[in-house]
Amino acid sequence: MCGIAGVVNATGVTKDDVWAMVGSIRYRGVDAQAVEDLGGAIVGNVLLKIAALENGRQPMSSTDGKVWVVFNGEIFNFIELREQLQAKGYRFKSRCDTEVLVHLWCEKGEQMLDDLVGMFAFFIWDQRTQTGMLARDRQGIKPCFYAPYRGGLAFASEIKAILALPKFERKVNESALGDVFSFNYCPPPQTCFEGIHHLPPGCFMRYGSGRFSEPVRYWRWPLDGERVDASQADLENALGEAVKLQMRFEVDGGLFLSGGVDSSVIAHHLLPQWKQPRLDAIGLRIEEQGFSEYAYAERVATDLNINLSALDIRPADIADIARSVVRHAEQPHGDFSFFLFYLLSRRAHQMGKVVMFTGDGPDEVMLGYRHNAQFFSGMTRARFSMRDYFDLISYSTRQERQRVMSPSFLPHTEGAFDRFMGIIEPFGGLEPMEQVAAYELTSLMPGNDSPKSDRMGACWSIEGRAPFLDHRVSELFARLPIQSKFHQGVGKHFLKRVAQSYYDHDFVFRPKTMPTLPIGEWIKGPLYPWARDILALPDGGRFDASGLQHMLQEHRSGMHNHTKPLRTLLMTKLWLQEFFSEGA
Secondary structure, eight states: OEEEEEEESOTTOOHHHHHHHHHHTGGGOBSEEEEEEOSSEEEEEEEOOSSOOTTOOSSEEOTTSOEEEEEEEEETTHHHHHHHHHHTTOOOSOSSSHHHHHHHHHHHGGGGGGGOOEEEEEEEEETTTTEEEEEEOTTOOSOOEEEEETTEEEEESSHHHHHTSTTOOOOBOHHHHHHHHHHSSOOTTOOSBTTOEEOOTTEEEEEETTEEOOOEEOOOOOOSSOOOOOOHHHHHHHHHHHHHHHTOOOSOEEEEOOSSHHHHHHHHHHGGGOOSSSOEEEEEEOSSTTSOOHHHHHHHHHHHTOEEEEEEOOHHHHHHHHHHHHHHHOSOOOOTHHHHHHHHHHHHHHTTOOEEEOOOSHHHHTTOSHHHHHHHTTOOTTTOOHHHHHHHHOSSOHHHHHHHBOTTTGGGGTTHHHHHHHHHGGGTTSOHHHHHHHHIIIIIIIIIIHHHHHHHHHTTTOEEEOGGGSHHHHHHHHTSOHHHHEETTEETHHHHHHHTTTSOHHHHSSOOOOSOOOHHHHTTTTTHHHHHHHHTSOOTTOBOHHHHHHHHHHHHHTSSOOHHHHHHHHHHHHHHHHHSTTOO
């Protein structure tokens, strides 16, 4: 876990300006921070020690000092790449993965991206030619944002680093904010900040002749090619290799064990390769029925002799950490599992952990979310309606928005369905179920799911590692026939069949429980004053105060279940307060 920041070809920018960017994200890398002025680019890095730091500090240069890099993430196959480069005569001054990038650039240029197995965002600067490249990993595990600035381009691991630049105009992207009330997050590459964009996953931007290109795609999800069924041995081999490479760290680590199938499969694969005396795991425990899988986590821990500790979550925790969660999420997310990841990461930090493994990855690629099972039951290709699907996943109806939004803000929410259709348009030739998977992989994952583990871990200096997100494992899943992904109402069917060789049928094929909070019930009771006060905060005239309070009262009385829109409204109000102190 690290962080990068920089400004390229901009007028009047100083090292102090980039130091301000670096300082705003110091928690991402508490072990070292540095800034270098390279002439046409000023770049900075914050570094979290995962392995030995000797000669591995950033910004890092090639041996001749001509090629520089700032890098966030991990190149898991760096040892193999280093050996190949050494065989070609390249000399290394460190044993860290960062140095591989500068030499690989000298050897292959942009084609280097094809060789990398890992999670990454980095900027390469070649002083010999005044050229460079800003690149992001295939699936968007690591974040990368950019914005025009003083005639050049600013980039960073987090939005707040760009906002730290002098006189950067902080302005709400109204249409992007409007989309949040349907999607429950802001679909990338937009952000809710005017002028700041995601670098899309699987893309890079080349720099030359004094300017950056538009994002160039070097990798796509293999959804439209030949379908290839896989055996259990195929998955075992791919996942075993992913775990082996991701075990390359020299700090204390552990596992977030939810009790679901995904993290339980990771536990099974992780244990034989675990190098520390015992595998420590943390599991969520929530008293309300239907929101906790801790009993299942206990079963896995007992079977595998894992040292499991419970993290109990209570309503007061939410009010205590809400502003911090919003500050680090940086955009409105009505997904309250951000709170869970924050609390899990805090507990891991308190235990002295730095690397934590997760089961992230299979749900999006194999239609594992509960809403998909709900929608696909009884659906046929002839009866499949993308409009109906969009309405199912939307977090507010037009009628609800009309009740609580001002006439000036309401129109900004009207384009969400068109945005959704634009996301899936490139996949229009696929079966409808595959179009849904394409949406979840290309928008939901980088826009909402990956930020949870990255941003909520980063603020506690925790690096998450997800073997299922090794792109070779993900590609295996993506190429499966649709009946292997979703069969007889069951998502992730292929993975569950494999998991059945480790765990019993009832454990594997029980109804899916999402790791989330009973926030709808809590804001009727112990969190009601908190919710009422947040909804009363100023918001720049975007919402109707009486309409918001009336919606909350209807929910509290049980007259209507407004959990979804209230979740989004609460986090949007807090976001406006955090980043636009007077409600923008």
